[in-house]
Amino acid sequence: MAGNDDDDVYTLFFGIGLLVALLGGAGSFLTWLAGQLSGVIAGGGWPDSDPTDCLRIAFRFVSHPSDPRSAWPPAAAAALGSAPVFFTLLIIFLTVTAVGTYFLVRLFLNVRRRRTVRRFRLGYASGWEVRKLLSARTVQNKAWQVRPSTQGQKVRTIKPEEVGFYLGRDIRSRRKLYASTEDMAIFISAPRQGKDVHFVTPFTIDAPGPVIVTSSRRETFVNTAMIRAQYGEVYVFDPWNWTGWPNRMRWSPLQGCADPNVCAVRSGTLVEASGFSIGREGGIVLSGVITIIRCLLHAGAIGGVNFREVMRWIYEANGEEALEILRQGEREGRTAPGYTGQLEFNMRDERLWSGVMQVMHAFSHPPVLEDCSPDPGEEFDFAKFLKGRNTLYFVAKRQPDWGGIAPVVTTILEQYFRSARGVAMKNPTGRLDPPLTFELNQVADVFVSGGLPTYMGESGGYSISVHVYLTSLAEARAKWGADRTAALLDNATMKIISGGAGTIKDISDLSDLVGKHDGQQILSPEELRTMRFGRAVVVAGTARPVEMWLTPWWKRKDREAIVRGKEAVEAMIRQMNAPAAPAVPPGAPPADPPPAAPPQDDPPPDAPPTDTRPTDTRPTDDPPARPSDTRPSDTRPSDDPSADQRATVRTATDERAADQRATARTATDERATDQRAAARTAGHERAADERVTARTAGHERAADERVTARTAADRRAADESADAGGTAPATSAADDDESIVW
Structure with a gap:
């Protein structure tokens, strides 16, 4: 106040x-x-x-x-x-x-007489404005335009959710607020202020057509996957298998690259999303890196090779195979003009190959490479995806692990933006029906495309809804710069702002965005920062700002269905992460009982060997022992005591040799596995397999020869020892056991 x-x-x-x-x-x-x-x-x-x-x-x-x-x-x-x-x-x-x-x-x-109490404050939209610009009737009146398939139906019979999204309820007029499917929206909300529960989850469930959702966590997927599965197919791009969803989306960077225009866009997107810029790398290096990537993608597409082969070319810094494919395609008229000469010229510079490796490093993680190397017929069919109420989730790590996979997701979404516009232009109305929705949650961490402001400006005319979620304006400036961030805000027909922490400059800018009346801010920076959870301010088009109550998903009418679906997905994830029980083949005998514990008088198997040196026979000052103390410990007759000792020693020697051989082979296998994995990660899969196999065979032969030689020597020594001491009186059973163990 x-x-x-x-x-x-x-x-x-x-x-x-x-x-x-x-x-x-x-x-x-x-x-x-x-x-x-x-x-x-x-x-x-x-x-x-x-x-x-x-x-x-x-x-x-x-x-x-x-x-x-x-x-x-x-x-x-x-x-x-x-x-x-x-x-x-x-x-x-x-x-x-x-x-x-x-x-x-x-x-x-x-x-709205002016009062210090915010609810009575002058400057907010009146109930008449809300009814005219943001009500259910407003989106219903646009139904024939945004969804041509509804033409001929009575406007009042069309549900608002079929042509729009429910936002909340105006605090002053208590009217429900809706956004049309052709409205572009930016949501600015600090972390843990409810953008997932108030917007992302409800919008994903209510999307009237196909929807693409990005997130660095699986919260939205867990809340919505089962509900969306009732309407259509659900696909997941999840290289780390956080979701455990069986219907995986597999995409190849070579898809469509037989077209030189697609190659040019894709190579430029990969380089830009990887953080390369002319200011740091220079124009010559940047253009050379883009050229090599463009030519390699084009060669892989016209040559019909798997993307793994393209990655092998890159990590071997060798474009000879790609150059040969381009030459062959040039003779057959399939190669784009100039690509052969460009690759031949630029591949000589080693600096350019270093840049190419850095750009394509996003594909180096084995799970990512696996999802981006589908076999023929396994690639995701985006045209089919657009025809139904299907769902595609991108679940990606937020932290830059292995360079992050933001370049991969950015490249995929760039392609889908362009493909969706192309499909819309082929329709007589120039629109997608059903409309496509992009829920770009944590967009600055997943989709770092410089073309996002442009997509925000022109997608509405194709019936493509783009909802961008930011934690602050500073986050957007760090990714796109001040000018592109300003263009992003300008091209959004709706800006929705919730409370939470923020810098003084950002909060002041948002307060100015809400507007002023008679020189006073309608919503001061302090009021904006301290806005309660479950409230937000929407600035839409030509309407004055509206403060609204938000509805979390657990207060919706279908909350019980959401809870059931959430529990089903959580159970699936728990089952996926549960330790697998050992498989028992049918008809197998029951497991043997554990061995009985040895008697207390015997030493444990792993006890250190006792001292078996011969007794010192030098004369001493001690009195001689009594006759009872020198009687033999074992008076049982034996046909050949030296043969028994020899057999026992050989048995112990064989066991020791087997243990040494198994240990040597295990160590060799582990080294071979590590070498093979390292070689595959570097892209030298075939050569690494041959080298590691040869080394493994050599190590195994050498280990077997060493162990065999040691075994023969041990046996000879045991035989000689047994022959020499066969007639000597035994000392004790315990001493014999310890000697054998040693």
């Missing part, structure tokens, strides 16, 4: 007291009037009472509401009608007064 705080408090209390007095006086008068008219209706005439008695009558009536006659003076009470007649008249009077007061208040709000 403006002005002195004490004055504002006094004004508030005075207003409350005045309101109570007015309501009390009006209620007292209506009570008196109902009693007077009840006497006339009952035939007793007009009771002997005047309006000055209304306060005393109302007080007595409240004290004894069951006996209205006791409230009137004795002279007038006899003329009153019955209690049912009195109460019927009182209810009618109160209802009429309440309805009349409601319309008077609405009229008062439309007039």
Whole structure:
């Protein structure tokens, strides 16, 4: 509030007291009037009472509401009608007064007398403006234009959700607010201020045609996937498999690149989305990088190779195969003019290959490369996607891991923007029907196209809705610069702003965007920053700003269906991440019980070996031992004790040799696996497999030879030891066991 705080408090209390007095006086008068008219209706005439008695009558009536006659003076009470007649008249009077007061208040709000209280403030759109520019009737009147298939239907029978999106409810007029499918909208909302629950999720569910959704989290997918699956096909571009959805979208950068125009756009998009610019790299380097990428994509498309082969060319910095394909295509008339010479000239510069590798690094992550290398017939059919109420989700990481995949998503969406416009231009009306919707959530992290302001300006005429979600204006300036950000705001027919944190400059700019009246800001920066959760301000077209209540998805009529679908998707994700139980083949015998624990007298298997050195026989000063102390430990007869020892030693030696061989092979396999993975990541898949296979075979042979030699030596040493000590008396069973273990 403006002005002195004490004055504002006094004004508030005075207003409350005045309101109570007015309501009390009006209620007292209506009570008196109902009693007077009840006497006339009952035939007793007009009771002997005047309006000055209304306060005393109302007080007595409240004290004894069951006996209205006791409230009137004795002279007038006899003329009153019955209690049912009195109460019927009182209810009618109160209802009429309440309805009349409601319309008077609405009229008062439309007039908008200037007050410090925001709801009564001058400068916001009136109820008449809302009805004319943002109501359900407004989007219904545009139905024949935005959806030609509705022509011939009565406008009032077309649901607003078929041709528009529900935004919220005006706080002042309480009218529902709608945006048409041809309206471009920008949503500026700080993190955790509800843009997903108030806009992205409801808009995705209500989209009347195909919808493409981008996000760095899977929240929107979890909330909407099952609902959208009831209307059409649901596809997911999710290289990291966060969603576990089986219907994956697979796309190849070579798609359509037989057309040189497509090659030019795609190579330029990849370079721009990777952060290359003339100011940093220079014009020569930048143009050379674009040229090499364009020629490689064109060669891969006309040569019919998989995208993996193109990536191999790039990481080997060798364009000879691509050059040969272009030459062959040139002889057959399939290569674009000049591409062969351009590639041959630029591929000699190693600096350009470094730039090409950096640009295409977004495809180096194996899951990304897998989704971008479909076999023939597995590519996503975008033309078929546009014909139904289908859904495509892009779930991408926000942090720059492996360079990030924003260039990949940006390139795909660039193609789909252009393809959608091409399909619309082939229709007689020049529009898509059903309309296409882009829900570009976290757009600065996923879709960093410099052409976004242009798409915002011209997509509405093709019945393509573009909804862009930003956390702040600073985020947009960092990605597109000040000029492109200004163009982005200018081309948006709707700007929706919610509360939250922000820089002083951004909040001041948004406050100025809302507008001023008589030199004063309609919504001050402080009021904009402290706006409560569930509220937003919409600045739409020529209408004055509207402050609205928002509806989260859990307050929608179909919330139960959304909750069921959400639980189903969460259960699918939990099942996907649950550890898999070991498979048991049918008819297999039950698992063997665990081995019994060894007796306490025996040493554990992994106990360190005891000292088995021969006893020292040098003379000492100690007295000789008693005969009972020197008796043999084992007096059982044996046919050939040296043979038993030899067999036992050989068994232990064989086990030790087997363990060494298995350990050597395991280490070799792990090294081979690491080398193969590194080689594949670098793009040298075939050469790496051959080298690693040869190395693996050599290591295995060398390991086997070393282990075999050691085994033979151990056996010979064991035989010699057993032959030499076969007649010696055994010391103890424990000592024999320890010697064998050693």
